[in-house]
Amino acid sequence: MSVALKTDAEKQVRSLHLVGVVCGLAAGAWLGTAEAPVKLAAGQASPFIVTLGMVLGVFMARWTIPVLLKGAGFVVKDLRQNAHLIVWALLAGALWVVANTLTVYAIRNVGLSIAFPLWNMNCLVGLFWGWLFFNELRGAGWKGVAQVFGGSAALVVGAAVLAWATTTRTPGASGNALLGVAAALGAGVLWGTQYIPYRKAYISGINPLSFVTVIAFGELVSTLILGTVFAGGVTNLGHQLATARPFLFWLFLGGFCWVIGDLFQQYAAKYIGIGRGIPLSNTNQLWGLAWGALVFGELASIGEHARLLVLTGSLIMIVGAALIGSAAAPASERSSWSEAMQRECNRYSLDRARVSTILQGDDPLARQKPQRRWWEALIPLCSLGVMAWLGFSIQRPNVGLNLPWMLCLLAATVCTLFFSGLLLWRRTRFS
C-alpha cells in the first residue's frame, strides 16, 4: 500500500473513532436529560405506570425518528436484508424491560444508593461480552486494554460515588437485603447482556435506525406482559394509565429524549464497539446530576462532605471518559473485529464486502435512496397528534424549577444533538 493510501485509510479510521466517541458522549447527554421530564411524573404514578408511559413514548419515537431520517422503505429493505436479526432485536427489548423492572424491586429493598452502583456495572458486563463474543480489545495491547478497562472502572466508581453522595439513605428502603442486592445485580447483568444483540446487529451491517424499530416491539410487548402480571391485570393497568393521563405527556417526552440518547448509543456501539461505546454513554449520570442539582435544586440541603464527594465522583467520571475516548482501536484490534464480522457473514450468508463497507460508515443501501411514500408522513403526524392530545390535559407539576439553568442545560443538550448529528451525517449519512 502506498504511503498516501495508508495515511488516508488511517484518517478514515480515526474519523470513525471520533464519530463513535462523540456519539457515546451525546448518548450520555440525552439519556441523562430524559430523566428530567420523567422526574416531573415519577412521584405521581406507580413505577409500572411510569415505565409503561415511557415505553409508549419510546415506541412512538423509535418509529418516528427512523421514518423521518431514512424513510419506511429504507427500514423495511434493511430489515429484509438482515431478517435473522429480528430475533435479537426482540430479545434486546425484553432484556431492557426485565432489567428495568428489577431496578424497581432493588430500590424498594435496598435503596438507590446501594442498588445504583450494583446495576451500573452493566458496562463491565458489556465489556466482557464484547471481548468474549466479538473480539473487542483483542490485539489492543496492554495500553489499550488498560485505558478501556481503567476508564470503564473509573466511570463505574465515579457513578457509585455520585449515587452515594446524592441519594438520601431512607430508612424506608427496608426489605429483604439479599433479594434487593440480587435484583440490582440481575438488572446490571441483564442490561450488560442487552449489548450482545446490539453488537451482533452492527457487525452484521444493519442500520441502527432500522434495528431500533424492532426493539420497540420487544419493549412494548414485554412491558405489557410484566405490567399485566405485576400491576394486577389488564383492566387495572388501563385504569392506572387513565388516572396518570395528566402526567403522561412528561413520560412520553422522557421517552422521546431517551430514544435520541439510545440512538446515539447504538451508533457508538456500531463504530467503536460496546466495550468503549457503552461506558461513554454511562456519563448520563453526570447530566442527570446537573439537571437534579441545577434545575430541581435536589442538592440544596446536602453538606460540605457530600458536595466534595459529588465533585470527586464527577471528576473520576470525566477522567474515565477521557481515557476511553483516547483509546482508539489499533490495526491489530480492528483486524480481530473483522474476524468476528467474517464469522457472522459465514454463519448467515451475508455479503462480506457489503458489510465491511457499511462498517466503514458507507451503506450501499443508503446510496440507493428507496422511494418515500406519502403515508409515511402519517407516522410522525400521529406522534405529533398524540403529544398534542396529551399536552392539552397536562397538569403543571408541583415541582420548583430554576428556569435560567433549565434553559442553559436545554441549550447545551440541543447543541450536542446538532453537533453530533451533523458529524454523524457528514461522516456516515446515518449509516
Add this chain to the structure above:
Amino acid sequence: MKQSIVKRPMWAAILSDVHLWVPVCVLLVGVCLLLVLR
C-alpha cells in the same frame, strides 16, 4: 477441485448460535428473579 457450499436454513443458523442462547438464559434468570421478588 470444486467445492459445493451447503447453505444452512436461517432458523438453523439462529438456533445453533451461542449469541442467542446466552441472552435467552440471562433473560430467563431475570424473569425467575422477578417471580421470586413478586
